[in-house]
Amino acid sequence: MGVAVEVEGLSKSFGSQNIWSDVTLTLPPGEISVLLGPSGTGKSVFLKSLVGLLKPERGSIxxxxxxxxxxxxHKLYEIRKLFGVxxxxxxxxxxxNLFDNIAFPLREHTKKSETEIKNIVLEKMDMVGLQGAEGKLPGEISGGMRKRAGLARALVLDPEIILFDEPDSGLDPVRVAYLNQLIVDLNAQIDATFLIVTHDIGTARTVPDNLGLLFRRNLVMFGPREQLLTSQEPVVRQFLNGRREGPIGMSEEKDVAQVEAEMAALEARGGDSHNGVGPKGASGGDAVPPQxxxxxxxxxxxAERRRQERVARMLHEFDAETQEAIRASLPEDLLAQVDSGVFEPTRGSRGRHWAAEPGAVPAGVAATAVLPRQGGEG
Ligand SMILES: Nc1ncnc2c1ncn2[C@@H]1O[C@H](COP(=O)(O)OP(=O)(O)OP(=O)(O)O)[C@@H](O)[C@H]1O
Known part of the structure; x- marks a missing residue:
């Protein structure tokens, strides 16, 4: 099983430029999480911090x-071996050639024989659908195949955590669909913890168990997919619907009066559900499509059952729309347990619901980070 990644109060700056502050989230073991955010909000900086390539000045991972x-x-070097990127x-x-590229981490970090290396490389190439392409050079293959080769290489050391930095970039929509299926299939096969940074809203809506959004140097929200997909938070709605109207501007933040005027005009046109399909698969108002x-x-x-139990335990923490969407994803036995009150309210457990040690965490801490709504920030 993959391992949990628990990030608490993390802040990173470069000189006087603060990238993000006080980021708190947990990647539950074996689950798939997606991190969204406008360009330049520091998603890549976050991934680099997770693998220890950048050092945040405050907080813990x-x-x-x-x-x-x-x-x-020394310890960092050991922990890094848990990651595939x-x-x-x-x-x-x-x-x-692809064989040598994929074999590279094994030759660098292990003392395995060439026979063992060959077996592992061919097995991973098979997993990502690259059988027979061992002799090809990266320049001779398509972008989609290069991603698959990069993925095979990320798999050779049997990682417990895999980070994907914009896996869909540069791919056509059909290749993205295949890659998304491959990601879910790999997760089923290896049960590692996945974190995907993407701008593709179709991917964000259908692949992960958990979704998060970075904006304005903060983690606006991070939680079960249903929480963000049903959220009324203006930034979340704007991003998932891929529209210009809302707090996210082209480069600068917008003032409150402008956002209000834009939102009124949007409502007059019928709101998001009448807004058509936006770029990068953004659409659908607050619908929760099947995973x-x-x-x-x-x-x-x-991770599916573990996650179902985890979200069943935290159901009471969400608003009515999110609860309804989560309930629709739960099997009957868990729903019966929820309704019979078997799950005690797990106050302030920061989403650590798999750990089943209610006494071990401080009470009164919110399970998810939620920014004040636009206009409420002073
Ligand atoms: N090593 C570094 N030194 C100084 N500034 C950096 C460094 N790495 C990143 N930054 C700055 O951090 C900010 C966030 O960059 P990052 O690449 O993480 O954004 P992102 O959210 O991944 O963007 P995109 O979606 O466009 O890939 C940018 O302003 C960038 O210039």
């Missing part, structure tokens, strides 16, 4: 009881 922000270089362009060496499931014949995602 705890994995297997080790705080990456404060640990020694899919960079935007696959980050392949142009002069090496992708693994291809037939693959095992069910082990």
């Amino acid at each position: 705890v994995i297997n009881d080790v705080d990456l922000v404060r640990t020694s270089e 899919l960079f935007q362009d696959g980050a392949l060496f142009g002069s090496m 992708l499931t693994p291809t037939e014949g693959l095992p069910v995602r082990q």
